[in-house]
Amino acid sequence: MGDMLHYEFMQNAFIAVLLVTPLFGLLSTMVVSNKMAFFADSLGHGAFTGIAVGAIVGLVSPRVSLAIFSVAFAVAITWIKTHSRASTDTVIGVFSSTAIAIGLMIMSHGGGFNKYSSFLIGDILAITKSDIVALAVVFVAVVLIWGVLFNRLLILSINAPFAMSRGISTFWVECAFASLVAVVVSISIEWVGILIINSLLVLPAAAARNVTNDVKSYTIVSVLIAMASGVAGLTIAYESDMAAGATIVTCAAVMFFVTMIMRARFIK
Amino acid sequence: MFKTILHHRASSCEDCTKLCCTKVEHFSVSFGDVEILRDVNMHVHCGQLTALIGPNGAGKSTLLRSILGAVPHTGELHYVDAKGQHTGHPLIGYVPQYLSFDVSAPVSVMDLFMAALSRRPVWFFSSHHLRARVRDDLARVRSEYLIDRRLGALSGGELQRVLLALALDPMPDLLLLDEPVSGVDHNGLELFYDILSELREKEDMAIILISHDLPLMARHADQVVLLDHHVVTSGDPQEVFSDPRTRAIFGAVI
Numbered sequence: 001m002g003d004m005l006h007y008e009f010m011q012n013a014f015i016a017v018l019l020v021t022p023l024f025g026l027l028s029t030m031v032v033s034n035k036m037a038f039f040a041d042s043l044g045h046g047a048f049t050g051i052a053v054g055a056i057v058g059l060v061s062p063r064v065s066l067a068i069f070s071v072a073f074a075v076a077i078t079w080i081k082t083h084s085r086a087s088t089d090t091v092i093g094v095f096s097s098t099a100i101a102i103g104l105m106i107m108s109h110g111g112g113f114n115k116y117s118s119f120l121i122g123d124i125l126a127i128t129k130s131d132i133v134a135l136a137v138v139f140v141a142v143v144l145i146w147g148v149l150f151n152r153l154l155i156l157s158i159n160a161p162f163a164m165s166r167g168i169s170t171f172w173v174e175c176a177f178a179s180l181v182a183v184v185v186s187i188s189i190e191w192v193g194i195l196i197i198n199s200l201l202v203l204p205a206a207a208a209r210n211v212t213n214d215v216k217s218y219t220i221v222s223v224l225i226a227m228a229s230g231v232a233g234l235t236i237a238y239e240s241d242m243a244a245g246a247t248i249v250t251c252a253a254v255m256f257f258v259t260m261i262m263r264a265r266f267i268k
Numbered sequence: 269m270f271k272t273i274l275h276h277r278a279s280s281c282e283d284c285t286k287l288c289c290t291k292v293e294h295f296s297v298s299f300g301d302v303e304i305l306r307d308v309n310m311h312v313h314c315g316q317l318t319a320l321i322g323p324n325g326a327g328k329s330t331l332l333r334s335i336l337g338a339v340p341h342t343g344e345l346h347y348v349d350a351k352g353q354h355t356g357h358p359l360i361g362y363v364p365q366y367l368s369f370d371v372s373a374p375v376s377v378m379d380l381f382m383a384a385l386s387r388r389p390v391w392f393f394s395s396h397h398l399r400a401r402v403r404d405d406l407a408r409v410r411s412e413y414l415i416d417r418r419l420g421a422l423s424g425g426e427l428q429r430v431l432l433a434l435a436l437d438p439m440p441d442l443l444l445l446d447e448p449v450s451g452v453d454h455n456g457l458e459l460f461y462d463i464l465s466e467l468r469e470k471e472d473m474a475i476i477l478i479s480h481d482l483p484l485m486a487r488h489a490d491q492v493v494l495l496d497h498h499v500v501t502s503g504d505p506q507e508v509f510s511d512p513r514t515r516a517i518f519g520a521v522i
Contacts, residue, residue: 029391033373085300150391151383158380158419159369164338165362165435165444166384213418214376215383219391268418 004238012127013191013244017230019135020188021200021248023142025226027181028205029219030150033157034177038089039077040201042096043182046073047189047197049103051119056106063134063186070186073099074178082171122193122245124234138187142180149176154215192245200226203252210259211266225255288314288349290358290442290474295343297327297334304330305341306498312442312491315468317475319489319505321482323517326496328478329365332444335476336362347441358474361440363431365447371420377430378402378415384434401437409433409463425456432463443467445477461488482509482518 004010031040050069054062073095081091107116118126152173156163160170181201189197208222233248240247292310296303304327312318320328334341347358381402382388382395395402399415406412409429414422422430428448435443448460465488467473479485485492485505492508494500494517501511508514 026391033370147389147392150389151387154375154379154383154390157370157373158375159364161333161336161338162362162364162369162431164333165336165360209372209374212374214374214416215379215390218374268421 004235009125009127010238012129012132013124013234014231015132016124016127016135016191017234017248018227019132019139020184021226021230022223023139023184024188024200025204025223026143026146026219027184028201028203028226029208029222030153030157030177030205031181031201032205032209034153036181037198037202038092039178040181040185041198042077042092042099043070043074043178043185044189044194044197045096045100045103046070046182047186048119048194049073049099049106050186051116051189052103052106066189067183067186070182071179074182075175078171078174078178082174119189120193120195121243122189122191122196124191124237124244127191135187138183142184145176145180149173149180153177192248193243196245196249199249199252203249203256204229207252207256207259210256210263213266213268225252225259229255288441288472288474289347291346291348292331292335293344293346295331295334295341297330297339297341304497305334308343308495308499310493310499310502312474312476314441314474315472316490317464317468317477317488318491318493319485320476320478320493320495321480321485321508321514321518322495322500328495329446331495332362332446332476332478335442335444336360349441358441359438361435361443363428363435363443363445363448366424366427366431369419369427369431371422371427373419375419376415377406377417377419377422380419380430381405381434381437385437405433405437406430408436410459423453423456425452425460428452428456428460429463432460436467439471439473441474443473443475445475447478447480457484464488 054065
């Protein structure tokens with residue numbers, strides 16, 4: 001393991017993992033509690049279209065246009081789901097399919113799909129020093145916003161009308177949370193990959209729920225599981241020459257099954 | 269006790285201006301083409317328990333949620349306090365159907381209170397500074413021992429009392445309870461109504477409660493409103509339960 005840190009690209013990858021996995025650990029607690037696994041999945045699809053749109057519009061850097069598109073996509077889903085009578089499932093399904101179809105249309109135009117295929121499985125070794133600075137900024141911003149948003153989100157996850165009786169605006173809190181998830185997805189999609197990004201938003205908290213009884217331990221365990229999966233996954237991927245994103249997710253999945261077996265011992 | 273008597277007399281007075289009371293005026297709610305509530309009018313006085321009864325799908329929960337402001341509606345809510353000064357929106361406490369609560373998450377009773385009472389994020393800050401207050405809140409519903417329990421480990425009655433304790437901090441002017449005792453065992457039921465009576469008298473609070481337990485409502489309610497998309501009839505329990513329209517919906521009650 002000391003060996004792999006000789007290479008600068010591995011050092012960058014390592015720092016990136018340590019910056020981004022805690023965010024997945026934090027956000028996943030409320031993705032799971034708010035039953036938003038399917039929503040998180042659709043954000044990956046939205047990001048796919050965001051990449052394609054960014055490539056043809058090209059006004060700003062692809063990453064910024066991706067983040068803007070993902071946030072707009074997340075807010076649109078939240079708005080439609082609040083203001084329409086269709087079920088949440090259906091709304092997300094419609095958006096998700098539309099996004100992936102439009103993304104594929106644009107990317108396949110002129111037979112140029114191959115240059116995008118790295119987004120499907122991700123490439124963690126492509127991370128540069130300047131990416132790390134951007135990740136660090138996002139890290140601080142997300143943690144701060146999470147501090148402001150969390151209590152309201154927690155009450156909302158337990159019962160929406162009750163949250164409203166405490167003066168919490170369902171729509172704005174959901175919008176803020178959806179945007180936060182969208183930003184984290186768009187900064188990490190390049191190296192985690194569209195196919196599996198959803199897993200990182202579900203597995204850490206799903207595993208933590210198996211062994212915790214209160215919010216603090218839920219959060220801490222979820223963050224630790226995400227970070228441990230990140231470090232272990234990256235190391236294994238390096239040693240065995242496999243895609244890092246997929247290996248990290250597999251590590252998190254192993255954690256889930258292990259905690260599931262231990263569940264009876266921990267849950268009061 | 270004296271307060272209850274006072275307010276019983278007050279309830280016969282149609283005009284609200286000199287008494288603490290909440291007026292629901294011309295509430296209508298539609299979802300698309302479906303009309304859920306049509307021109308609902310209610311006066312609820314402090315220190316009184318108003319039972320909201322009606323068949324399934326009559327719009328009872330929707331009425332509570334629209335009073336809360338959680339459902340778009342037409343019509344107005346007026347609140348006047350005992351001095352006739354404070355007019356505007358009452359402070360509302362709400363206890364949802366506990367069956368609609370998601371208790372699968374690792375959240376303790378203390379966590380829930382901290383999330384509702386404090387701006388400091390529960391995942392980061394200690395809850396120490398709030399513990400005494402939460403203990404007092406829980407003592408009000410005789411449940412101090414539940415403070416560190418996981419929500420999912422509470423019985424129906426326990427969860428219901430915790431939710432009531434939470435709805436009472438800060439102490440509301442108007443308390444809305446949506447079928448608070450469905451699925452609660454007999455002992456839990458008695459305890460819950462004891463606590464409600466105590467609140468009504470001590471805190472001079474207006475309470476609106478949805479219930480399907482009509483005999484119990486006949487004993488505990490000061491006012492009964494029969495709702496079926498609009499107010500079919502309202503008045504004291506004797507009046508409403510002997511009304512032929514009530515009997516047509518529920519059969520003989522008392």
